[in-house]
Amino acid sequence: xxxxxxxxxxxxxxxxxxxxxxxxxxxxxxxxxxxxxxxxxxxxxxxxxxxxxxxxxxxxxxxxxxxxxxxxxxxxxxxxxxxxxxxxxxxxxxxxxxxxxxxxxxxxxxxxxxxxxxxxxxxxxxxxxxxxxxxxxxxxxxxxxxxxxxxxxxxxxxxxxxxxxxxxxxxxxxxxxxxxxxxxxxxxxxxxxxxxxxxxxxxxxxxxxxxxxxxxxxxxxxxxxxxxxxxxxxxxxxxxxxxxxxxxxxxxxxxxxxxxxxxxxxxxxxxxxxxxxxxxxxxxxxxxxxxxxxxxxxxxxxxxxxxxxxxxxxxxxxxxxxxxxxxxxxxxxxxxxxxxxxxxxxxxxxxxxxxxxxxxxxxxx
Numbered sequence: 518x519x520x521x522x523x524x525x526x527x528x529x530x531x532x533x534x535x536x537x538x539x540x541x542x543x544x545x546x547x548x549x550x551x552x553x554x555x556x557x558x559x560x561x562x563x564x565x566x567x568x569x570x571x572x573x574x575x576x577x578x579x580x581x582x583x584x585x586x587x588x589x590x591x592x593x594x595x596x597x598x599x600x601x602x603x604x605x606x607x608x609x610x611x612x613x614x615x616x617x618x619x620x621x622x623x624x625x626x627x628x629x630x631x632x633x634x635x636x637x638x639x640x641x642x643x644x645x646x647x648x649x650x651x652x653x654x655x656x657x658x659x660x661x662x663x664x665x666x667x668x669x670x671x672x673x674x675x676x677x678x679x680x681x682x683x684x685x686x687x688x689x690x691x692x693x694x695x696x697x698x699x700x701x702x703x704x705x706x707x708x709x710x711x712x713x714x715x716x717x718x719x720x721x722x723x724x725x726x727x728x729x730x731x732x733x734x735x736x737x738x739x740x741x742x743x744x745x746x747x748x749x750x751x752x753x754x755x756x757x758x759x760x761x762x763x764x765x766x767x768x769x770x771x772x773x774x775x776x777x778x779x780x781x782x783x784x785x786x787x788x789x790x791x792x793x794x795x796x797x798x799x800x801x802x803x804x805x806x807x808x809x810x811x812x813x814x815x816x817x818x819x820x821x822x823x824x825x826x827x828x829x830x831x832x833x834x835x836x837x838x839x840x841x842x843x844x845x846x847x848x849x850x851x852x853x854x855x856x857x858x859x860x861x862x863x864x865x866x867x868x869x870x871x872x873x874x875x876x877x878x879x880x881x882x
Contacts, residue, residue, distance in 0.1 A: 793817030
C-alpha cells in the first residue's frame, strides 16, 4: 500500500505503518507538550503506542482465524483511524466470515479483562477522562479496549459488525442479498451519524463519511466478486494488445502509442515472450529526457510481472495488486504473450456487474 512503511513481519504477515499514523503520533506529542509539558507528551505518546499495539493484536485475531480457513494474509497496515488486515480472498462460507469477523473484537475483550485483572479499573470516570494523563495508563487501556470491542461490532462496514451482519444474513438469504442488505444498513447508520454530527460533533461527520464510503465500496467489491467467481484470467484478459519489440527505439514506441488506445504496452522478444512493460507516462517522460533513438530496453519496466491465462482470476487480481504495476502480461503455457490484465479492464467489468447483476463474463474459448 502506498505511503506505508514496513516495520517487520509476524508469522509471514508484513506489518506496515502508514505515514499518516506517524504524523498523527507527532501531532499527539506536540499538542500535549504545548498544553501540559514534556511529561504529558511522553505519557500521551506512550498511550497511543500501547493502544495501537492492541489494535494490531485485534487485526492479528482476524489474521490467525483467517489462516485456520486457508485464507492468506499478506499484510496489515496501521492508520490513525485503526488497522486494516488484507485478506487475499474472502472465506468460502458465511460461518467462516462470521468467525473471522468476531475474532478481532474478542481479542480486545480478552485484553480488557487482562488489564482489569492487573488493576486497571474500567470505571465511568476513566471512560469519560480517557485523554486525562492523571488517569492510570492501564485503566485507560482497559477502557479503550472495551470501546474498541463495542465500536467494532456496530453493524456497518468497515467495522467487524458489518461483516458479522452480512455473514448471519448470508446463512439464510444467500451472499448477494445479504451483501445488499448489510450495505444498506451501513449506509443508513452513516446517515444517522452524520445527522448527529450536525449538532456540534465534527468527528461524527467524519466517521459518517468514512462509513458511507466503506459500505458503498464493500458492496461494489462484493458484486464484482460474485460476478467473477470461478473465472480464469483468460475471461478478463484484453487480447487486442499492441506489443513493442525489444529492439525498438523510443520513436517506434511513440508511433505505437499514437496508433493505439492502450496505456500499457508489453515489450516482447522475438518469440513474443514479454520481457518488459512500457506505460504511456514512461514513454512521454523518456521522450522529454532523451532522443528518439533511445532503445526501449532502457525505459521499460523489467522484470515484467506475468500471469498465465489458465490461472484463477482471483489469483491474477491478487498478483496485480501485489505487483503495484498498472497491468500484467498474460501468457500461455509456453510463456508466449496472449494479452494483458489491466486495472482499466477490471474497472469496466466492475461497472458492468453493477449495472447488470448476473452478467456472464465467461468466454467460450
